[in-house]
Amino acid sequence: MDAExxxxxxxxxxxxxVHVPDWLDARAQRELLDACRxxxxxxxxxxxxxxxxxxxxxxxxxxxxxHWYPYGYARTVVDGDGAPVKPFPDRLGALAHRAxxxxxxxxxxxxxxxxxxxxxxxxxxxxxxxxRDSDEKADAPVVSLSLGDTCVFRFGNTETRTRxxxxxxxxxxxxFVFGGPSRFAYHGVPKVHAGTAPRELxxxxxxxxxxxxxxx
Numbered sequence: 001m002d003a004e005x006x007x008x009x010x011x012x013x014x015x016x017x018v019h020v021p022d023w024l025d026a027r028a029q030r031e032l033l034d035a036c037r038x039x040x041x042x043x044x045x046x047x048x049x050x051x052x053x054x055x056x057x058x059x060x061x062x063x064x065x066x067h068w069y070p071y072g073y074a075r076t077v078v079d080g081d082g083a084p085v086k087p088f089p090d091r092l093g094a095l096a097h098r099a100x101x102x103x104x105x106x107x108x109x110x111x112x113x114x115x116x117x118x119x120x121x122x123x124x125x126x127x128x129x130x131x132r133d134s135d136e137k138a139d140a141p142v143v144s145l146s147l148g149d150t151c152v153f154r155f156g157n158t159e160t161r162t163r164x165x166x167x168x169x170x171x172x173x174x175x176f177v178f179g180g181p182s183r184f185a186y187h188g189v190p191k192v193h194a195g196t197a198p199r200e201l202x203x204x205x206x207x208x209x210x211x212x213x214x215x216x
Contacts, residue, residue, distance in 0.1 A: 010103075013155050013166050016141070016180030018103035023175035024145065029201055033147055035089070036119055036207050039064060043083035046121060050079060058126040059189075059208075064088045065116040066214050071135050073116070073214055088115050096143040096211040103177040104141060109213075112140035116214045122151065122206040124194030130154065130161040130186045138215030141179025146170045148197040149206040156186035172198050 008021035024032065040046040040062050049057040051070050065088025066073040077083050093114040100109040116136075120128070133142055153176065156165035165186075170176060178185060189208075197203050 014182045016182040017178040020175040024173040047080040059120040059122045099143045118210045120208045128189040130188040138213040140213035143211040144176040145209040146174045147207040148203040150193045150196040152191040
């Protein structure tokens with residue numbers, strides 16, 4: 001937002017959980033959006049995720065490196081078109097390492113082999129319930145990047161889906177990293193503010209790129 005009364009600043013939301021506003025500049029956001037559009041094309045493209053109970057997630061998803069499905073990982077889109085998952089780009093691994101270094105310090109993820117990304121697309125009505133990223137066999141920090149519409153990101157605790165939690169406004173270009181004691185904290189997206197994406201980005205909706213170490 002231009003000419004804010006109080007410019008946004010880096011915040012430690014919880015031990016090991018850090019929010020950095022405007023971490024990606026306008027050019028980096030456009031380049032990442034272009035990549036997301038390519039990744040979303042079939043085969044192994046953007047899909048609706050169905051839960052074991054028969055429900056569907058309102059955010060649609062495409063995976064890179066490993067295919068996530070509730071609740072595990074595979075090398076093919078086992079709950080979609082069956083195609084091999086798209087490869088994990090080295091650039092995302094390098095971006096994740098830089099993000100962790102910038103937020104949690106050098107050496108925090110020095111040996112972490114980032115190898116999986118989940119790209120979630122939210123339209124104005126999409127939500128994400130409180131959940132933990134616990135299907136990985138590694139505890140390296142999770143790196144989350146936002147593009148497009150602003151959302152309310154609810155970051156909770158490691159014990160329960162309920163309070164205490166903190167609501168953080170994530171805008172296009174923002175970085176959120178959580179590791180250490182916050183690695184398995186519950187988190188979700190209760191609201192997306194439709195129509196708030198930067199006009200020059202050319203995106204209707206919100207993209208969240210979450211980069212992880214699978215440990216597989």
